[in-house]
Amino acid sequence: MKQILLLCKAYINGASIFSKGRREQMRSGQQKWIAPLAIIGLGIAFISFGSILILNYRNIYQLGAVFGHPDFLIYMVMLLSWIMTLVLSFTSAISILFKSSDNTLLMTLPIRAASIVWSKILMLYATILPLHIFIVLPGLIIFGIRYGFTGNLLISSPVLLLAGPIVPLILSTTAASLIVRTSSRSKYKTTFEVIGMILLLGFIITFQTLLTRMSAETITESSAVYQFFADRIDQFYTDFPPLAWASGSVLPDGGFNLLKFILFSGGIGLVLGWITGRKYLLMLYASQSASAESSKRNKRTDTQRFFGQGVKSHSAESALVRREWMIIKSNSTFLLQTFMELLIIPLMLGVLSLTGSLGDIKGALDFIYSIDFIELMVFGILLLVFLISSISSTSVSREGSTIAISRILPLPPGAMAWAKVRFHVTIGYSAYLIYLAAAYVFFRLDPLHLLYMIPGGFVCLSISSVLGLIIDLKRPMLTWTHPQQAMKQNLNVLISMGFNTLLIGFLVGIGFLLLKAGVDTLIIGLIILIVSFSALLLIRGRLVQAAKICYGPQR
């Protein structure tokens, strides 16, 4: 236990936002604007998502109460939190437990594997806990307001808030450990890890689909509706007892349920944590020796043949663009995050088509077809999806310590920054064009509108990339212990999203005003294109300036 606490203290002091270095960085003159901006960003996210949650929670409580399960709301908030925790903690688990740069140091110290694993699980728990509280706390409050703040609710609330994420967290840790274990000796380690992550996501989506299908079948006869929902809700309780124990614990006779939930969470946590810990060091050693093995396996003696195959020249700009891809594919966390962002539209559509009923989808399509500015709307949705991305706003951070290489390359800093923009726009715009083509066919868009939609996507993606990159060039997170910190836990993503939201808001504002004034939608699109292009011209100089500071001689 002492070792675990010691390690946790070291992580907090050495690799978290509470470390002295990070605090000093925040306090320094250049960083003073970060805190208020981050607070605003978080505030907006908190209020917007929070209000949606509260609205839904009130309806869910109502539904449960009608069918004799007032605690159904607690069941559903716990389920939502478990799914979110499973999805989000999985990549974090791989990153923190297996990819962390401090592993090499920890392996050399006289620390038990179990202590390392438990301390890292605790860190993982600390990163996921705020999200769990954000989801569950409003549910508990709404339940209390509607049902009454009973003694049992007051006793179970802290347990549900603090012990709630243990089960999904330890499940995703175990899954991560299994995937790393399977792939650690493979030459295609990163590919294996990404496939594993996708399979897990597939499993979660299927799981959610089954749940939704259970509750969202279309009932034609109104007399059967009551019985149907009553049966389905009962089925929820019998199918997933741990969640039934969690929700039952808030009811007046829920003491025994609370005990069962605590024992279950604690038991699962201890057993799976022990299993992960048992092979942890062996897995780290295996991954070390796998590198050495691959080195021997790849050894060729015929150097002439090898050089003949291996040496191809490219322009400096092309080499820099290729390097961006190489940095992303060097790490499964970076790779998965990039793919997820590019494939967000098919993923969302896939989830919707799996979880929604055909009636829902038809209703949504009918609504879209009835809009007379459908082209502008499709354009706006596509921009929204692609502009809110973390690829460019973490581009410099992803370089980490290898930024030292960039800083001694004999190329103007602007060229290096533009190579990054070229890479981000190339991958983003390729996906944009595919989705635009699909939307064109599916929604039967007016071909004339492609006049602004095709170049507009390019210009707006360029602006977004430049904006994100400026932010990351100004305050790159270069010292990270695990890759997760560079991409998913990077404040630059939030700041960039804030700027991009403002950009979209600005463009939508222009569009809205012109629509109100009765301007033709094609003209509106073209005006938006011109405005976006002017904005790009305005900010491009700032990119070069920021690049000079980041890649030039340091103060």
Place this chain on the structure above:
Amino acid sequence: MIDLAGVSKSYSKGTVKAVNKLTLQVPGGEIFGFLGPNGAGKSTTIKMLIGLLRQDEGTILMNGHNTLEDITSVKKIIGYVPDEPIFYDKMTGIGYLNFIADVFGLSTDYRMKKITELSKEFLLADNLDSVIASYSHGMKQKLGIISALLHDPDIFILDEPMVGLDPKASFILKEKMKKMCDAGKTIFFSTHVMDVAERLCDRVGIISKGKLVACAPFDELRKQSGESSSTLENIFLELTDEADTITV
């Protein structure tokens, strides 16, 4: 030619003077050894030479190019070997060398010739298609040296280059430095290994607490010290006040 004129650099808002009004010229065709105790300002000086750090005052000219005004031209003519080699670990050795060659705009034929020649010379040819993560420290150091020499730099700057190299590689590197010197190139390197400096350098500079306390050929330093049998180590300890510390 390396030309530093009144170069200073401070840290912690001016409270720590890492380099203090350093003036120094290293002409082409010279191997210059830069010595000093830990924290004396050697690495800071080197980082300013290669454009990683901006000096607070003074000017640095590398073959006439100002490091603050024309840093890209400076980077084109220098080859730099850092004390701690940093690479894209997931790349193969050949991938990394190709990347560097692309950035320097080297033709396919030229790079093939240079990579073959240098990798054979430094005994790394058989490992070039392995990922860099699997390299030992010495192998990484060799890769760093090869990548720094790939574009045939006019000025070769090395920060503690012998650390991690096996005796053979160390010997090869010293021979390479001599050859480059004979070809009129400027070699500037920092080291803690006095024997190497004594035998290899045309001139040595000793820096202590940010100030250049001595700068001359070794024989001249020996004369200045007044003892004809003095080794560079003795002179170094004397000049950097470390001899007293050891006696105490």
